[in-house]
Amino acid sequence: MSTPADHRSIVVGVDGTATALAAARWAGDLAARQCVPLVLLGVAPALDHPLTAVALAETDLLPELRAAAQRKVEEAFAAVRGDQPQAEIQRIVEAGIPARKLIERSAAARIVVLAAKPTDRFSTLLLGSTALVVANKATCPVAVWRGKTDHPLPDRRPVLVGVDGSPGSAAAIGEAFELASVLDVGVLALHAWNDPDLLQWTPVPDAWTTLAQREKALLSERLAGWSEKYPDVAVTKVVQKSLPAQSLLEHAEDAQMVLIGSRGHNRLTGLLVGSTSQNLLHHSPRPVVICREQ
Template sequence: MESSGRVVVGVDGSESSLTAAAWAAEEADLRHAKQVHFVIVSGDPARDDEAWEIVGPVAEQTADRHPRLAVSSGVEPGAPADVLLQLADEAELIVVGSRGRSTLAATLLGSVSAKVAAHAQCPVVVVRDHRDSGAVVVGVDNSPHSGAALRYAFDAASRYGSELVAVQVWQDVEYAPVVPRMQYELADLRDEALRGVAEQLAGWTESYPDVPVRKVAQRGHPVAELAAAAEDARLLVVGHRGRGGFTGLLLGSVAAGVLHHASCPVAVVRAGGVTS
């Protein structure tokens, strides 16, 4: 997908969406985006003035704090997820808060954020907390979506000047749970997973020599292990779908769990949807 240079941000007046707006403005500045566009969805035309009173100040404050950015705003009718997905067709990034409120029928909570992340062609970042430090954590699993996530994660780590932590979560699904593995068997499986991580990172580390990389292979459930790995992270990046260690990495399962449990912003990246 060719980059449009446009970052689209869904707002609704909630604290979470304002946090997402601040994160998005900083991100747009760091990635030298051409424009950041704030949108609020109004389900009632009679309340459009109220909607403008919410989105207008957000755009004005962003323009004051980030004078290099071209800032715009809009009030759109319809369902929030549908509006954001339409705007995603011409965006390089969609940003939403992890929680919202139902004012103006513009809730950005849970189901809307997940729907946008599931269906948008461009990367989607769901923001729970605005952080200015920490590593970029990325889940890897050898799938095409994992490759797209790696590209996004390396780009982000390079922009931030931060460490990249590549995490492969593996599950011992072929072994009877009543018979525990011997320690040497677990060590062999972990070493095999680490070799897989190293193979996936090989080309990327050459392309991004400025990014320090740490490889992690962890046994367990992907949601729990990724959320734990990203506890102090600046950003967690996951592919839209996965396989292998991330069996069934769909927005309805593992990725949805990561969006719900991770404390840092989460980027969901679709194969072929990363823009530079």
């Protein structure tokens, strides 16, 4: 099992929902295994929030809302403490906007964890706003927890990582090996290729076989050195001619989490999270960890 490179904390957003409670327990397990502190962060509305300032000032609700946020943090603390009696757990309640507070905490975090509701879509508050904003702007990996709330803790299934040759993918590979080593499980490295230009060809005999061999060599090249660094981690390589999101969702059923890299800023939107990442954030049955080049 590997030794953490530093003692940065794992930060998890707490909002009182069942998925947030499950995310906190999942994050607590990772923190205990990596011997790093777990930060349970609750966020109460602030007077400077443009949509709530007048209402809060007139009704004097701020103390009550802060107390409610504190109760949610204490509930999460009790749940995590039940799983991890010896873990170092910090309870923090701040006033402000959840996405902004999580992004601020990401500067000193090992990973930021937040929950997605099973019915989330772009129009909902959590995944449509907080999760995407944090995934785009956090300076550390961001895990959006998805799964069954009654079985949130890591298990014996492998860690699935998407490999495409981008800098973000390289960061995801490193994170996947680290987490797999910590969890004492294997890595399932998936490279899906679907070059539209190739579809215009009329392949000569064995052309697709040759192309598949080329893609297998690319995957091996991207993974080179990681098995030497993490000799305790078994690696399974999969190469498919398919859309990346489709292949990752198919293999996610047999994995315990999915790691992918961000694809860099889109020139039109300025977003880091690409279409594959957004597809997984909305449809993956497992936690999705988005990584970018540091």
